[in-house]
Amino acid sequence: MSRINRHNYEEFYLDYIEANLNAEDSAELLLFLENQSDLKAELEGFELITLDANEKISIDFSDLKKEITPLNAEDFIIGSIEGQLTKNDEKELALVISKNEGLKKLATRYSNTILPKSIIEFTEKFKLKKKAGILVFMTPLRRFAAVGLLLIALIPFFTRETTVHLSDNKKPIGDAIADSSLTLQKDSIPSELFLEKSSAVIIEEPKFIAQQVKPASLSITKNESAVTHHESLEENKTQPRLQIESLKPKKFEKFLIIKPEDALAVSKVEIPITSKPKELLAKAETEPQTAGEWLNQNIRKKLFKNSEAKGGKIQGNELLASATTLLQQKTNANVAFTHRASISSTSYSFTLGKFSFSKTKNN
Amino acid sequence: MTRKEYNTAVDLHADGLYRFILKSMSDTEAAKDVVQDVFTKLWIKHENVEFGKSKSYLFTAGYNTMIDVFRKNKRLTQVDESAVNLHSHTKQYTDLGEILEKALQTLPEIHRSVVMLRDYEGYNYQEIGEIVNLTESQVKVYIFRGRKALQQYLKSIETVLE
Numbered sequence: 069m070s071r072i073n074r075h076n077y078e079e080f081y082l083d084y085i086e087a088n089l090n091a092e093d094s095a096e097l098l099l100f101l102e103n104q105s106d107l108k109a110e111l112e113g114f115e116l117i118t119l120d121a122n123e124k125i126s127i128d129f130s131d132l133k134k135e136i137t138p139l140n141a142e143d144f145i146i147g148s149i150e151g152q153l154t155k156n157d158e159k160e161l162a163l164v165i166s167k168n169e170g171l172k173k174l175a176t177r178y179s180n181t182i183l184p185k186s187i188i189e190f191t192e193k194f195k196l197k198k199k200a201g202i203l204v205f206m207t208p209l210r211r212f213a214a215v216g217l218l219l220i221a222l223i224p225f226f227t228r229e230t231t232v233h234l235s236d237n238k239k240p241i242g243d244a245i246a247d248s249s250l251t252l253q254k255d256s257i258p259s260e261l262f263l264e265k266s267s268a269v270i271i272e273e274p275k276f277i278a279q280q281v282k283p284a285s286l287s288i289t290k291n292e293s294a295v296t297h298h299e300s301l302e303e304n305k306t307q308p309r310l311q312i313e314s315l316k317p318k319k320f321e322k323f324l325i326i327k328p329e330d331a332l333a334v335s336k337v338e339i340p341i342t343s344k345p346k347e348l349l350a351k352a353e354t355e356p357q358t359a360g361e362w363l364n365q366n367i368r369k370k371l372f373k374n375s376e377a378k379g380g381k382i383q384g385n386e387l388l389a390s391a392t393t394l395l396q397q398k399t400n401a402n403v404a405f406t407h408r409a410s411i412s413s414t415s416y417s418f419t420l421g422k423f424s425f426s427k428t429k430n431n
Numbered sequence: 432m433t434r435k436e437y438n439t440a441v442d443l444h445a446d447g448l449y450r451f452i453l454k455s456m457s458d459t460e461a462a463k464d465v466v467q468d469v470f471t472k473l474w475i476k477h478e479n480v481e482f483g484k485s486k487s488y489l490f491t492a493g494y495n496t497m498i499d500v501f502r503k504n505k506r507l508t509q510v511d512e513s514a515v516n517l518h519s520h521t522k523q524y525t526d527l528g529e530i531l532e533k534a535l536q537t538l539p540e541i542h543r544s545v546v547m548l549r550d551y552e553g554y555n556y557q558e559i560g561e562i563v564n565l566t567e568s569q570v571k572v573y574i575f576r577g578r579k580a581l582q583q584y585l586k587s588i589e590t591v592l593e
Contacts, residue, residue, distance in 0.1 A: 143575075146578050181546075181582055183550035197441050
């Protein structure tokens with residue numbers, strides 16, 4: 069079987085034309101080509117091209133020589149100002165330049181291309197320098213505590229305080245009222261109680277008021293029917309008169325007159341008209357005016373008490389969780405606290421308005 | 432690098448870096464921004480950068496930042512765009528320094544940078560190559576072309592003045 073086929077015939081043919089093929093393979097190749105007319109036609113024009121190693125080519129290598137001439141002096145001038153020439157080259161170059169006026173000008177121009185040491189000062193170095201900072205090392209518990217204290221301090225700024233004056237009339241309704249009218253803070257009263265009751269409290273020295281009070285409008289009341297609650301002081305006429313007048317929608321008719329020392333106590337007396345007045349009153353008395361006060365009064369006591377019962381240590385995340393819950397209930401601030409615990413890690417994140425932080429701890 | 436060394440680097444190299452950037456960008460505020468940015472980068476990595484290499488770091492970061500700004504603003508100087516209008520500018524020049532300054536602005540950005548690093552900062556070819564990310568041979572070629580272009584500019588100015 070013939071070893072020559074269409075896939076390897078080039079290899080045999082190359083050996084054939086280089087006379088490296090033996091007689092047997094040569095005969096086999098010629099026989100193969102006889103049967104493959106297209107390949108035979110292709111190879112008929114093929115001639116072995118060889119390079120003549122004795123061919124002589126004349127090239128002028130004078131440009132490659134390191135001789136300084138007027139033609140290549142420019143390169144050496146640049147090399148000179150770059151400090152790349154040897155002493156001998158410098159001498160040779162100087163000699164060539166001295167004989168040619170054009171090269172002298174060229175050398176002068178090149179020497180002028182060296183940039184002068186201009187002084188440009190960066191005047192804002194002080195902004196770049198770093199001053200030594202104070203490093204405060206805090207344990208995680210202290211960090212939580214610090215954040216908690218910060219939140220407590222910030223809470224008043226996030227609470228919604230609306231001061232409502234009982235007398236919304238610009239006109240004075242009497243010197244006594246104008247001098248001694250008290251204000252109620254809306255947040256200090258449960259909303260349901262706030263909408264259903266109103267009162268005017270006037271503090272005055274124990275003397276009789278003869279001046280008639282002019283009608284005054286009341287802005288905090290709605291269309292609810294005002295209920296008048298009279299509390300007669302006629303039982304003890306020797307004491308300062310105490311008059312409590314529930315405010316009608318449009319005018320005052322009577323006044324509550326109490327001692328100054330009783331002002332604080334009286335200020336908390338409300339006149340409920342709901343079906344559960346006692347509960348609401350009790351709630352109003354215990355309700356703090358701000359979330360911060362509420363925290364001071366309740367959360368810290370409860371939280372610390374509970375924690376002490378557990379083991380005596382206050383956990384920062386507990387404080388934050390409780391603070392978050394209360395802030396969400398008592399304020400309209402954007403507050404969130406998440407605690408995720410898995411087998412491998414525990415993570416906390418806390419958000420208060422635009423302030424947020426998170427911590428992940430590997431278990 | 433310690434904080435003290437970093438501040439020393441500010442004292443030693445801020446002026447040179449600012450000059451390098453300013454003469455390349457021809458924009459005071461942009462140059463200040465680049466210097467500020469570069470020193471910020473140095474401070475971020477100051478624990479990993481040796482004081483002895485701070486200058487090289489600053490100029491490398493400065494050059495790269497500058498190139499980023501050029502690309503962003505599409506203000507990269509092209510050779511063809513740097514043709515000199517001698518007739519409209521020649522009479523403003525009062526001394527060689529100003530002429531050379533103007534000639535420098537006509538160079539392509541890379542030619543200008545390598546020449547400035549060579550003349551202002553005295554870097555060798557290898558150091559320049561590290562800063563602008565070129566081989567030593569490429570740096571030599573660019574400096575050669577830059578000097579040749581500067582010389583041609585000076586020659587053309589002389590011709591006009593004569």
